[in-house]
Amino acid sequence: MKAFWAKITAWFMAIIAFFTGLFSAGNQPPEEPKPETTSEVIVMPTEPTSNPATEPAVPAVLPQIVTTTDVFETGYDAITTIDRLAGLGYEGIDMGFDYWTFSGSPFGADDYLGWAQSLRTHADAVGIPYTHAHAPADAGNAYWLERSIRASQVIGARYCVVHPVYTKDGSTITDKDTFVELNADLIRKMLPLAEACGVVLLSENILWGASADPRIIADLVKTVDSPFFGWCFDTGHAHCKGFGPQILTECSVVPLSVHIQDSVGGDDHLIPGDGNIDWDAFTRTLHTVGYTGDCVLEAHHQSLYAADSERDPILARLLEQGKTLQQAMAYSA
Numbered sequence: 001m002k003a004f005w006a007k008i009t010a011w012f013m014a015i016i017a018f019f020t021g022l023f024s025a026g027n028q029p030p031e032e033p034k035p036e037t038t039s040e041v042i043v044m045p046t047e048p049t050s051n052p053a054t055e056p057a058v059p060a061v062l063p064q065i066v067t068t069t070d071v072f073e074t075g076y077d078a079i080t081t082i083d084r085l086a087g088l089g090y091e092g093i094d095m096g097f098d099y100w101t102f103s104g105s106p107f108g109a110d111d112y113l114g115w116a117q118s119l120r121t122h123a124d125a126v127g128i129p130y131t132h133a134h135a136p137a138d139a140g141n142a143y144w145l146e147r148s149i150r151a152s153q154v155i156g157a158r159y160c161v162v163h164p165v166y167t168k169d170g171s172t173i174t175d176k177d178t179f180v181e182l183n184a185d186l187i188r189k190m191l192p193l194a195e196a197c198g199v200v201l202l203s204e205n206i207l208w209g210a211s212a213d214p215r216i217i218a219d220l221v222k223t224v225d226s227p228f229f230g231w232c233f234d235t236g237h238a239h240c241k242g243f244g245p246q247i248l249t250e251c252s253v254v255p256l257s258v259h260i261q262d263s264v265g266g267d268d269h270l271i272p273g274d275g276n277i278d279w280d281a282f283t284r285t286l287h288t289v290g291y292t293g294d295c296v297l298e299a300h301h302q303s304l305y306a307a308d309s310e311r312d313p314i315l316a317r318l319l320e321q322g323k324t325l326q327q328a329m330a331y332s333a
Helices: 002-026 078-088 112-126 142-155 176-197 214-224 235-240 245-250 279-289 308-329
Strands: 065-068 092-096 130-138 159-163 200-204 229-234 257-259 295-297
Touching: 065 130, 065 308, 078 092, 078 112, 078 308, 092 142, 112 130, 112 142, 130 142, 142 159, 142 176, 159 229, 159 257, 176 200, 176 214, 176 229, 200 214, 214 229, 214 245, 229 235, 235 245, 235 257, 245 279, 257 295, 279 308, 295 308
Parallel strands: 065 092, 065 295, 092 130, 130 159, 159 200, 200 229, 229 257
Antiparallel strands: none
């Protein structure tokens, strides 16, 4: 009997506890809302969020393959030159005005600009532009330099290479300051005409005294400090004076153009690969310094001194070597 009343008592106490809990829960005040935070925690990713393998490739810019007209002899018909180079597949022409100073040349005639316009018209018609030109003589020859600038404008060439003056009072200039001061003065006299014509003058590392050092040519450009004056790096000239392509990393200004020619130790103007210049080092260095100009081939001696019937195969081989360099010289857009 006691056990029975004990169970009844336990059940009764449980029922009371149950209803007491319900009553307490229903009368508790509502929970106050938590204040909103105005700060934001930024978690930096520990790994890249993009996958280079799936990213679209940056388009590469291929430099134009340009060759000098000096692959043909002095006075060789300029219209025929255009047709032959276009037919072989070259993409641009470097007009060698330095081969057009002979007696009776149309470049020396009163209507030299009319002659230049006829070349421009024909080049446009066959689809191969003049992109460069090369002035005769040097920066001290105002007569030919002025004609070169004006004719460059007419044929459509953006750049005109002019050799620096490397002698003074009959002696080769070896002092950098003397060289830079003399050539800066000469170039500044021509800059108003160059600017009016929209033609950029380019100095070039050549072979004598201070003119042979690419670093000094770059410093000349830096001294003049004009958007219408830059410089052209000649691979063969540098090579035969003991400068490898890596010298460009020591130059204060990046060249706007290059003259590509191979060498076995002299100013040989050989097809790339026929000499001993390190072309892999050349293209790597162009990328290092940020070169974005054309692939200008000034490797003309093998064609120049060949019989005319033998020239097309030589020029075709030059073009193929140019295409190889073009791919290696490609830069990001």
